[in-house]
Amino acid sequence: MTSLLTIGQVAKRCGVGVETIRYYEREGLIAQPSRPESGFRKYPPDAIGRVRFIQRSKALGFSLREIGDLLSLRVDRTTTCPEVRKRAEAKIADIEKKIDTLLGMKRALEKLAAACRKREPTGDCPILTALGDD
Numbered sequence: 001m002t003s004l005l006t007i008g009q010v011a012k013r014c015g016v017g018v019e020t021i022r023y024y025e026r027e028g029l030i031a032q033p034s035r036p037e038s039g040f041r042k043y044p045p046d047a048i049g050r051v052r053f054i055q056r057s058k059a060l061g062f063s064l065r066e067i068g069d070l071l072s073l074r075v076d077r078t079t080t081c082p083e084v085r086k087r088a089e090a091k092i093a094d095i096e097k098k099i100d101t102l103l104g105m106k107r108a109l110e111k112l113a114a115a116c117r118k119r120e121p122t123g124d125c126p127i128l129t130a131l132g133d134d
Contacts, residue, residue: 004042014051021051027064029054029071061095 011018025032030050033041050071057067070087073079115126 004044005047006040007043010043010047010051013048014055016051016055024051024054027068029064029068061091066091 005013007018007021011021014021021030024030030047033043035041053071053074054064054067057070058064062070066087070084073084073087112127112130
């Protein structure tokens with residue numbers, strides 16, 4: 001017989017806080033076990049794998065909504081690998097767009113920082129001027 005776990009045990013084994021587990025429950029990513037007469041909910045051991053899946057997916061840039069979709073695909077036996085790959089490729093395109101945006105921000109800040117080499121009063125600071133221009 002597999003032993004059930006408290007929310008604290010699941011959280012500790014996953015390296016997250018108890019509030020994270022509760023948040024995932026509210027978001028529908030983890031099933032909330034019923035509360036027995038003892039008052040303490042008990043989680044099945046596979047809750048650990050589910051939380052770790054969520055954490056790994058978040059680390060790769062997936063939103064909670066996207067993670068919910070991935071979890072649904074994971075349990076749907078009719079889902080094929082190309083369907084999952086399509087989602088990964090969409091996330092790659094999203095990340096590439098963000099990288100382009102960040103590189104543009106970096107170039108703009110580098111240009112402003114280069115213009116700010118003198119010891120001028122802040123009223124003449126090109127960075128503050130550029131940020132304040134309408």
